[in-house]
Amino acid sequence: MTTPRWSRVLLKLSGEAFAGNAGSGIDGEVVTRLANDIVEVKRGFDVALAVVVGGGNIWRGLTGAGAGMDRTQADYMGMLATAINALALQETLERLGQETRVQSAIHMQQVAEPYIRRRAMRHLEKGRVVIFAAGTGNPFFTTDTAAALRAVEVEAEVMLKGTHSGTEGVYSADPKVDPDAELLTEVSYLDVLSQGLKVMDSTATSLCMDNELPIVVFDLMGPGNLAGLLAGERIGTLVS
Numbered sequence: 001m002t003t004p005r006w007s008r009v010l011l012k013l014s015g016e017a018f019a020g021n022a023g024s025g026i027d028g029e030v031v032t033r034l035a036n037d038i039v040e041v042k043r044g045f046d047v048a049l050a051v052v053v054g055g056g057n058i059w060r061g062l063t064g065a066g067a068g069m070d071r072t073q074a075d076y077m078g079m080l081a082t083a084i085n086a087l088a089l090q091e092t093l094e095r096l097g098q099e100t101r102v103q104s105a106i107h108m109q110q111v112a113e114p115y116i117r118r119r120a121m122r123h124l125e126k127g128r129v130v131i132f133a134a135g136t137g138n139p140f141f142t143t144d145t146a147a148a149l150r151a152v153e154v155e156a157e158v159m160l161k162g163t164h165s166g167t168e169g170v171y172s173a174d175p176k177v178d179p180d181a182e183l184l185t186e187v188s189y190l191d192v193l194s195q196g197l198k199v200m201d202s203t204a205t206s207l208c209m210d211n212e213l214p215i216v217v218f219d220l221m222g223p224g225n226l227a228g229l230l231a232g233e234r235i236g237t238l239v240s
C-alpha cells in the first residue's frame with residue numbers, strides 16, 4: 001500500500017452531488033461512482049477516511065425558512081436528509097466490500113450508531129470508513145461546519161471538500177459569469193473570509209482557520225481526483 005500525503009482525511013460530500021443531473025433525490029449511479037472512488041483510495045493507500053455527507057439534494061433548512069417555516073424545524077428536516085444520504089452511501093460502500101459505520105449526531109439507534117468520538121477513532125483505526133450523519137446535530141449550522149468540526153475532533157490532517165458543479169476549486173470570480181475568472185491554486189483562510197470567496201460558510205472556514213486545518217476544494221466528479229490528491233498531486237485549491 002502506498003503512503004498517502006495525509007494519513008487521516010475527512011471527506012465532505014455535498015448532498016447535491018448525490019442528485020446527479022436530476023438536481024434532487026439520489027442518483028444510484030453517482031453514489032456508486034463516489035463509493036468506487038472511496039474504495040479505490042482505501043485499497044490503494046494506507047489512509048483513515050471519514051466522510052461527512054450533506055443533505056441539500058433532499059432538503060435545505062433555508063428553503064423551508066424562506067417559505068415561512070420555522071427555521072429550527074426546517075433545519076432538523078435538513079439534518080434528517082443527511083442521514084438518508086449517509087445510509088445510501090453506506091449501503092453502496094458495503095456492497096463494494098468496504099466496511100463502514102454510520103454515526104449520527106441525532107439519535108436514531110435502529111439505523112446508525114450515536115456519534116461517539118472515541119468509537120469513531122477506533123473504527124478509523126480498524127480501517128472502517130466512518131460516515132457522519134445529521135450534521136452537528138444543531139440547527140443554524142451547515143454540514144460544512146459539521147465537516148470542519150468532525151475533522152478537528154478525529155484529528156484529520158485535512159478536509160477534502162468535493163464540489164459537484166463542474167468547477168475545479170476556488171476561483172477569483174464566478175467562472176460561470178466572468179470569463180476572466182482564474183482558478184486559484186492556493187488561498188489563505190483570511191482571503192476566503194475577507195473576499196467572500198465561495199468556499200464554505202464563514203463559521204466552517206473560521207473553525208478550520210482557528211485549528212489550522214487545511215482544506216482542499218476539488219472537483220469531486222473529476223475521475224481519479226481523490227486518489228490523485230492522496231498521491232500528492234496538486235489538484236483543486238488549497239486553503240490554509
Ligand code: UDP
Binds near residue numbers: 077135138
Ligand atoms: N443542517 C443543520 N445543522 C447542521 C448541518 C445541517 O441544521 O449541523 C441542516 C440545514 O438545514 C441544511 C441541511 O441540514 O440546509 C442540509 O445540509 P447542507 O445544506 O449543509 O448540505 P449540502 O449543502 O452539503 O448538500
